[in-house]
Amino acid sequence: MKKKRIGLFLSIILISASLVMAIEAQVAIQRVTIEPGLLQTRVIILGSVTLPPPTVTYSKENPRILILTLNGVNTENLPSVTSIDDQLVTSAELRRDGERKVSLFLQLKEPVPFSLIHSGKEVDLKLTRILRGEALQLPEQNLLFQGTSIKEISLERAFWDKSSPTPKLRLQVPGEVPTRVFALDRPLRLVVDLLGTHYSSFTTLPLNKDGIEKVRIAQFKEGNPLSITRIVFDLKEVKPFNIIPNNNELIIAFPSYEAAFATDIFSPEINQPKPEYRESPSPKEMNATSTASIPETKVKNEETNQGEVVSEKAGPQEKRKESEQAQVPKKFEPKVIAAVEEKYTGELITLRFKDADLRDVILYLGEFAGLNVIFDPEVRGQVTCDLRDLPWDQALDLILRNNKLGKVIEGNVLRVAPISTLTREDEEQRKLKESKELAGPLVVKTITLSYSKARDVQSLLMTKKSPRGEIIIDDRTNTLIISDVKENLDLLEKLIAVLDTPTPQVSIEARIVEATSTFIRNLGIQWGYRAIADPFFGNATSLEFPHKILADGSIIPQGIVTKGIGGPLGGYAINLPAPAFTTALGFSLANVLDTFRLDLALSALETSGEGRIISCPKITTQNNQAAEIIQGRQIPVQTVANFTVTTRYVNAALELRATPQITAEGTIIMTIEIQNNAADFANLVNGIPPITTQSARTTVMVPDGGTTVIGGIYRSEDSITRERVPFLHQIPILGKLFRSFARTKQNRELLIFITPRIIK
16 A cells, blocks of 8 residues: 555656646747847847746956846747847847756846846846936927826835845835836946826935935926926946835835846746836936936946946957956055045026125025035125026035135034134144144154065155154164154055065966978989990991991090999999989999990989977076076187287077066056077087077067967078089970979977966
């Protein structure tokens, strides 16, 4: 009975697994379409059945690649993407990313906020454009909405849900509300317009967390044909979001993620899409900063005071380089020791005045900024200005500067006075500070340096000490003895902490590769003859004259040795042997009386060879310090001048000299000199070998661990030598008996590689 239950249980498991596999096999992607829009670009994935929940993430390697992944779908016969949005999506590809895993790779021109709606068979990914410049100038007549009712919206008491892992803004709305979503830059803002709604108050909520700086809600437009309530999220970074209608509630949710986008994107609470406005807005309605009713914070880059702008005209190669740019090492980041730098970070405001009282305008700005204001009795004047969308503190500075006034902010009190008055007070404060320094006690402190020379650091600190200060060095212990007032001593200690840091080291490896190949082919011929017609041999001619004939084609004078090989008769009439040979073959043909003789010798040579020499000097040195390594021999060379013999030594060695410089981007600039000299003992001159020189001198920039070719020489020699008998060598076929052939081919190749590495 127990066995039957176990068998039944296993059967149920197998059947369930088979059903699950069958269902998964049916989950397939039928179509992927991209629908460009003026405000948002939609990427729609349609499945054959209900698709599994997707995940969306920006690539960590390239922040312009957005990856949408579906697990548990059929990976065979994947469809192609039907259209591309050239303004935002430059390329799209559906790839098999594992077993039953499909990923859609979207190459964007820049990272943008996005939202995701998953409803059954359809996955709707909406990419929100970041509008700037000419993109804001859209036709106003496109702003049409078929709706007449104005709906009042309100906020919950604790409308920002901080307890949820997904931060949410909850709004109470009477039914369905159409929305329009777009993004603005500098600073980055996500704007959500609620069409046909009315909001009676103005709300600002500073958050400064979850990548959101603050949220502002106000009535942007009121009256016919359409009322608009605008919600502006000031973002510190590009974030995913979702807008979810839920009965009489509208939820704007943001996922939580780390510095890089997380792969577990949130799932919407309600999978039903809401009514959404999809037409193009007018310039007035798109620009959230066109009125002072919604103040905005001007976000600037902390180091450059400029927002980052990604050029849409840059080519793919330039964008790839930007995305793959190395991170700046911390040691190269600017360090502010002591500085007074004024940045305008106030909320944006628009001011339009004509002949307004100066004090009233300043009081208005003080009330806007939440500051108490006090005036010097001499402050008076009028203001005429038209300032649009600029920080309130910048507007205040412009107005004060135009009236030759200055300001001092102490706590929450703004004091306005003439510049001459403030200058006089500053001068008095400076004199008071100097008198305190002159009267204050001196503090003596010793600082032992670890990485820097005390004498070098002393020269840098002399300009920063006070008039009473003194800096003494102890070379023996590499110690600074500083005596100064305490306020100035703190600054000197900060400077020393910055200067006394370890210098990074660079390992430089050079490879000198020499490759040679040779080929020699020599062919030569020697032949001669002798013929005798003489009564002595009984073969006299039948002629009366000449009765005897001697033809000798071996003509070898006594005492002379010919080139090539010797013959039976001592020589040859045609003596064209190979210039150098290792093989010779001789033939001698004659009759029985030796009255006719023919001697023939063939000589030949063919050689080939290949060689490779690899030299690999390697040296390590500190940043911006010269290094040198030499390996080889020195050749003594004697010179005689005025009966004096002078001997000097010339290097015939492998030499590497390099000075590296590490840049802020992590690359290495090197000034390099390489010499690979060798003595040629085969060609002595007065007993002294000449020097064969190979050298290169250059300045290059190489990434850390990268390899570059700083020099290369390729030399090819091909020579052909022919020796021949005039005129006779031109006889077809038989002409080969009257010529010799020699060919020499030689190739030399020299390459110099350099590989620097920063020693971590």
